[in-house]
Amino acid sequence: MSTLPKPGNFFEASEAGAADHELQRKLENASTRHLDHFAHTRAEFSAYEDERTASRQIKEDSIARLDELLLALIGKLKERGCAVFVASSAEEARDYIVDVARKSGSKLVVKGKSMTTEEIGLNPALEKAGIEVLETDLGEYIVQLRNEPPSHIITPAIHLSKEDIGELFHEKFGIPYTSEPERLTAEARNRLRDSFLRADFGVTGVNFAIAETGTLVVVENEGNGRMSSTMPEVFVAVMGLEKVIPRLADVSHFLEILARTATGQKISTYTNFISGPRRDGEVDGPREMHVVILDNGRSAMLADPVLREALYCIRCGACLNVCPVYRHIGGHAYRSPYPGPIGSIVSPNLVGSAAAHLPFASTLCGACKDICPVKIDIPRILLHLRWKEASSSNPPQWPRSAEMARWGARRFARMARHPQLIRILGRLGALALRPFARDGWIRKMPPPFANWTKIRDFPLPRPRHHETVAGKDS
Amino acid sequence: MADLQAIVARVKDALASGTAPTNHSAAASASPAAAIVSTGNRAELVSSFGRELQAVGGRMIGPVAPAEVAARIVDIARERAAKLVAVGQGLASDMNAIAQALQASGVAIVRTGRVDSTTRGAMREQLAHADAGVAEADYAIASTGTLAVLSDEGRPSALTLLPPNSIVIVRIDRMVPDLAAAMAAFGPAALEAHRMTLITGPSRTADIEKRIVMGVHGPKSLDVIVVWPQDD
Numbered sequence: 025m026s027t028l029p030k031p032g033n034f035f036e037a038s039e040a041g042a043a044d045h046e047l048q049r050k051l052e053n054a055s056t057r058h059l060d061h062f063a064h065t066r067a068e069f070s071a072y073e074d075e076r077t078a079s080r081q082i083k084e085d086s087i088a089r090l091d092e093l094l095l096a097l098i099g100k101l102k103e104r105g106c107a108v109f110v111a112s113s114a115e116e117a118r119d120y121i122v123d124v125a126r127k128s129g130s131k132l133v134v135k136g137k138s139m140t141t142e143e144i145g146l147n148p149a150l151e152k153a154g155i156e157v158l159e160t161d162l163g164e165y166i167v168q169l170r171n172e173p174p175s176h177i178i179t180p181a182i183h184l185s186k187e188d189i190g191e192l193f194h195e196k197f198g199i200p201y202t203s204e205p206e207r208l209t210a211e212a213r214n215r216l217r218d219s220f221l222r223a224d225f226g227v228t229g230v231n232f233a234i235a236e237t238g239t240l241v242v243v244e245n246e247g248n249g250r251m252s253s254t255m256p257e258v259f260v261a262v263m264g265l266e267k268v269i270p271r272l273a274d275v276s277h278f279l280e281i282l283a284r285t286a287t288g289q290k291i292s293t294y295t296n297f298i299s300g301p302r303r304d305g306e307v308d309g310p311r312e313m314h315v316v317i318l319d320n321g322r323s324a325m326l327a328d329p330v331l332r333e334a335l336y337c338i339r340c341g342a343c344l345n346v347c348p349v350y351r352h353i354g355g356h357a358y359r360s361p362y363p364g365p366i367g368s369i370v371s372p373n374l375v376g377s378a379a380a381h382l383p384f385a386s387t388l389c390g391a392c393k394d395i396c397p398v399k400i401d402i403p404r405i406l407l408h409l410r411w412k413e414a415s416s417s418n419p420p421q422w423p424r425s426a427e428m429a430r431w432g433a434r435r436f437a438r439m440a441r442h443p444q445l446i447r448i449l450g451r452l453g454a455l456a457l458r459p460f461a462r463d464g465w466i467r468k469m470p471p472p473f474a475n476w477t478k479i480r481d482f483p484l485p486r487p488r489h490h491e492t493v494a495g496k497d498s
Numbered sequence: 499m500a501d502l503q504a505i506v507a508r509v510k511d512a513l514a515s516g517t518a519p520t521n522h523s524a525a526a527s528a529s530p531a532a533a534i535v536s537t538g539n540r541a542e543l544v545s546s547f548g549r550e551l552q553a554v555g556g557r558m559i560g561p562v563a564p565a566e567v568a569a570r571i572v573d574i575a576r577e578r579a580a581k582l583v584a585v586g587q588g589l590a591s592d593m594n595a596i597a598q599a600l601q602a603s604g605v606a607i608v609r610t611g612r613v614d615s616t617t618r619g620a621m622r623e624q625l626a627h628a629d630a631g632v633a634e635a636d637y638a639i640a641s642t643g644t645l646a647v648l649s650d651e652g653r654p655s656a657l658t659l660l661p662p663n664s665i666v667i668v669r670i671d672r673m674v675p676d677l678a679a680a681m682a683a684f685g686p687a688a689l690e691a692h693r694m695t696l697i698t699g700p701s702r703t704a705d706i707e708k709r710i711v712m713g714v715h716g717p718k719s720l721d722v723i724v725v726w727p728q729d730d
Contacts, residue, residue, distance in 0.1 A: 050707075108502075162706070234689075293554070294716070326509060
């Protein structure tokens with residue numbers, strides 16, 4: 025992973041995010057815009073649900089016979105002249121790529137957007153080996169200039185306003201300040217164009233790998249994926265082992281849903297079908313092509329019948345956009361290249377113990393499940409991971425407030441069986457809290473409940489509430 | 499590579515240890531290969547293609563007769579103020595005629611073709627400096643306004659990537675209704691080329707506040723000339 029902007033653990037980082045109203049305004053702005061686009065493209069496409077079902081079925085089928093498909097894919101890739109490396113860990117993948125870069129004498133690496141390379145921490149490793157690394161997706165380029173990781177898997181700079189980016193370009197490049205997206209984009213284009221022509225090493229991720237033909241499908245809008253995979257002499261594609269699908273015919277189903285959920289487009293501007301290095305006599309395409317197929321915790325997910333479903337993910341990012349928690353705390357708080365709901369279920373396996381408590385960072389509202397184009401039941405997996413974590417031999421270290429909440433919940437569960445007792449305690453509680461309340465809301469609870477009101481208000485308990493609206497929210 | 503067998507074995511064990519949610523091995527089979535549709539639907543396909551292309555910031559010209567193509571390209575080159583134009587090799591279209599017409603209008607020309615290690619660099623340099631690139635697409639997809647372009651030695655991918663203006667010719671008989679039909683029309687054979695690119699509009703980004711900007715690393719403009727032979 026790249027440098028993390030916020031110190032401390034998830035709890036501190038999420039508190040910082042939650043307190044950042046400017047950040048929430050930006051996320052709200054971008055998410056709303058995104059969801060409008062999605063609603064529009066979905067409404068005018070009557071086959072959306074059919075394509076969604078077809079995509080889900082292809083993923084179920086692919087993952088169910090992953091061993092067989094992987095062997096077929098590897099065989100085809102080799103036939104086409106690719107070098108294939110299967111990496112069991114992030115470290116193995118990283119070392120292999122650095123080694124290829126070193127052996128080819130590469131000085132400048134251009135990269136397409138790839139969360140998998142964030143997962144394996146590729147950039148710092150290449151830089152450590154003295155190789156310059158340039159992110160070329162505009163959003164990635166911007167966050168790289170700020171020396172911070174992406175905060176969204178589709179829109180890496182979603183946490184920045186156009187004014188933030190204007191100031192960044194002004195400061196880094198000494199150009200006159202402008203907040204016009206057109207002018208900022210033109211500036212980035214001019215600066216990156218020369219690098220594309222100079223670079224000797226290209227890296228991209230992979231959206232789908234077709235086993236029957238040994239073809240990698242890379243989806244993008246800007247043309248930087250095309251550049252990174254055709255201009256340099258050496259090209260490395262990095263993919264999680266779950267990206268394999270059986271046939272070329274399967275691709276159309278995914279293309280019909282991916283761009284709609286990811287960006288609200290019908291289809292992305294460029295869909296690259298890459299089948300090996302350039303042939304003799306050709307102008308572009310790499311001389312040498314490598315495919316790194318990464319396990320790094322994925323086979324462990326596969327072995328868990330509930331968690332397995334998370335491997336169906338096509339990384340569209342839609343669940344981030346609808347998630348109330350993501351929209352409140354932002355992507356950086358998750359401290360993983362995979363934030364949001366999907367991040368909360370894959371990060372514990374892909375990033376490790378630092379992400380073990382992410383499954384708890386959810387309200388289980390289910391919006392992610394509703395929007396997921398391959399219908400992943402994220403809330404179910406979150407609960408499953410919570411159960412696993414809580415029953416593990418090394419349960420997470422909770423802050424004291426969480427322990428207290430748990431203790432409180434147990435007491436409440438016991439009391440709730442006695443309506444009389446609840447009524448009496450409710451009245452007593454309301455009476456005791458009244459001095460702290462204004463207009464029926466408590467803005468600052470006394471200790472030991474003070475944490476509750478740090479970022480939200482608490483309603484003053486009302487008499488007869490529990491008797492009259494049992495089972496309903498007031 | 500020492501780990502390949504171990505990892506595949508690990509995947510296999512993992513599969514055996516958990517039951518899959520459902521197994522649909524026969525699900526989602528390929529659409530029937532009825533790619534190239536009859537003449538009756540062509541007018542509809544063209545109008546859908548044009549509408550979708552326009553929606554993503556591209557422009558459709560035509561349908562035009564084969565003999566008109568060169569003149570139209572000269573017009574576009576003038577409109578885009580192109581001084582150097584790269585012309586790729588064609589499929590059914592006469593690219594020599596196009597190159598000659600452009601030259602006659604005072605535009606400098608680069609022709610793509612087979613290169614070797616001594617000429618590759620110079621060719622790429624010329625493509626990078628061209629103001630426009632002229633290519634012929636292998637397929638067009640009506641439902642999304644998409645072009646499918648295969649690469650080979652006369653038709654490099656850079657032709658539709660490096661120049662800021664992209665001009666692409668496509669024949670009416672290469673137009674298919676939607677993505678599924680396109681996949682069926684390609685067949686695995688189309689992927690014998692080391693690269694096929696689906697192109698839908700000019701290059702774009704929405705990375706700054708989700709606002710759409712055209713012309714990032716690829717072309718800023720995309721003009722597609724649809725060719726409809728009279729006798730077809």
